[in-house]
Amino acid sequence: MRNEGMTQMTEESLAPGPERPWDIDANDETLPVLQGLQAQYGDVVRVRTVTRPSDSLVLFGPDELRWVLLTNRQNYKKGVGLERVKMLLGNGLIVSDGDFWARQRRMMQPAFHSRVIKQFGGLIERHNLALLDRWAERAADGQPINLTRDTSELSLNIVLQALFSVDLDKLTNEVGEHPFTMIARDSQRDLRFAQQFRALTKLVRQMIEDRRREQRVEMDFLSMLMEARDKDTGEAMPERALIDEIMSLIVAGHETTASTLNWTWYRLSQHADVEARLHAAVDAAPAAPVPYAEQVLHETLRLYPPVWLFSRRSLGDDKLGGYHVPAGTDLFISPWLLHRDTRFWSDPEAYQPERFAPEIEATRPKFCFIPFSAGARHCIGEGFAMIEMNQHLYLAARRFRLKYLGPVPPPAEFQINLRTREDLSMQVVAR
Template identity: 35%
Template sequence: MATASQIENRPVIEVRGGYRLPPGLKRNLPLYLFSRFFRPGNPIRLFEYLAATFGRVSSYRIGPSRVVVINDPELIREVLISQPQNFIKERTQRRMKILLGEGLITSDGEIHKRQRRIAAPAFHRQRIQNYASLMVERAAAMRDSWQPSVEMDASAEMMRLALQIVARTLFNSDVTSDVQQINDEVNAIMRLYNFLVALPRAEDLLHLPIPGLMRFKRARKRLDAIVYRMIEVRRKSGVDGGDLLSMLLASRDDEADHTGMTDEQLRDEVLTIFLAGYETVANALAWTWLLLGQNPQAEARLHAEIDTVLGGRLPTLEDLPQLRYAEMVLAESMRLYPPAWAMGRQATSDVEIGPYKLPEGTYIFFSQYIIQRDPAFFPDPLRFDPERFTVENKTGRPRFAYFPFGGGNRQCIGESFAWMEAILTLVTLAQRWRLRLVPNQRIEVQPKITLRPKYGIRVVPGLR
């Protein structure tokens, strides 16, 4: 863990106005377009270069904006825990408001606090426990559908499974045509994600006939029509479907005006839960199959735990405390391939962080992908080693050396839901199958909202 004196000794560059900035790129970022480290579609390369060249804190300019990249756990704690009032979500995440509105991922300030208060009961531990058997049921059906020696894409299969689970838990529905269309439209919008982020002031240009924005608007219009119709039907029926939508409809802000969510607020949260709950777990599981295929000893230990704990029966919620190695496998997988690979904030005023004084408007990024591969916190960082997550090995590690679900008052509200889903589905599938990697395939990360395998992960199932 970095000490206060070590933080204070970070390199500082004095600039006009009395600001103190970290070292970094001398030219404006777009001027590095043809450099090996700058690929607009893969910002991870830039973050890797900055960390290797300038250390845990660096800076650059993109157009008129200044960006500071922080991969120091203590300084991240300052931003997220000590001074959250001085920051709002940065532009890239706020840009998602044109899809997610004022959902929990994108909202700030009092709106976020209110939405979190209303949504919290839907994610109460006792409530989400009811979904455990449903998750296992869906995973068991998928494992029964696999055929030995028939090649498949593990990433696509995990997406398919996660879609089935989110359809049931969010809407108490199978993957109906409505749910499938929501999925199709969200995926269409995600394919436009880099364009939407890169286009200056895209949210102010939606009325213009720009082809990419026109495709986005058409997809969003179709998406809204489906979601609003589902909300209207459920609200009129008054039926508690035992799902997250029913909980969101019934919840009230008991700390303030005792009112619930409007249809627009419900729409924003439904899409937020759909995207976050679907993409995050599916990608975590896909990367886990890759790592288990590359590390047969860890795979064998996982299978041994499953056999010992379950004895051939399907897992239940009560088994989770005994499935410790499965949890460690997933934790290590999310260390190497965090579904949420970066996050950011923007300073709302001049602010001091450690030895730095940053001007108002500065964008601050921290990347789970980078910091969770830092050898100071994880020796031999590219090695897959679930033992890093024993209680003993976690003790003494800085809080923000590992934060796949974020932190501070913006900690992911669905974290316990995601852990439960990931563990139960992993052990249900691994109880019967080993997934062997197809040799000589190209594995590459695709950093969009979540960290996807760009070309999928080709595997061949083999019975244990």
């Protein structure tokens, strides 16, 4: 009798959802379906699965997100959809879990302190100035630039230089172009890419061995991670873990930033008023970071969050929005949809950086803007990315405007990251 009663209660409190089974995945078909589910069933929706062992939940509201990402985060680990990422990144911070993740994160956190990141300002500026010299040539000869490729190479080179400093220069000088260039050039994220990418780990292992042999410490992420010690055991990271973390930082630190800059320049080219305000702000500022440029970047991250869908898996039973969450449930969260939710954003499709003015931001619930996720597993590179992008806008917008030459809007591609489907072609106009 008692058991029957309990079963009945559990079933009654399962979240509503469609009958049709569906395995939620990061691809172009997903968003419209999720949108429909929210409209029909509300903030917590249960989706039966085809191949997965248990139902999935989709979470649309900031209260549920706060619960999963912050308040009861101990009950949630990383979820499905990371298989392809794992192929590339081994057990790096993005995919690892539990005690191993906590230890790695503790050891890596000091390298991302704002004081440390400030020291990368010089290298960020150098790479930007080299790019802007090329843009100046294009402004003079009237040839368009491939903005998507330029921002991709810029952010890749910046993160690589921050990781390897002089060793990257050495590699570049030896062969004219460093072997990591394939990451920015090859936009396919297939098995072949994964194999070539993993081959780069050999190079990283060699750099680590050289530094150990020469007892050489540089001002870069590689040395910081080699020198990091577990505060309880005093031990350094095992070599396998060190290499996985380095490879993870290359991928995580490059595509997301590049995509944000790509979409930002597209939007600036479409909104003369925002562009004019950005020009006034960068012209008047003595240096980056420029507060209005940060608002512009946040507004881009609202409309085009590179990580547009991510997931968690429940470890034990839980309750969300009044509904039962069995252990082993996959939960899906879409910043893309949350950032367009009319309960928190008026006229959500409009590009209005003024939404992020401090006095307006203060009136919004915290968990309705999560391009870098939130809670303990929020992006470790947020500070680095924001400085890097702000400095780019500061240096570039003082000198140039970019005129977009393709179809409006450029089609988006919703894969692991949100990108433009085609590279963006831009006319560089000297200001």
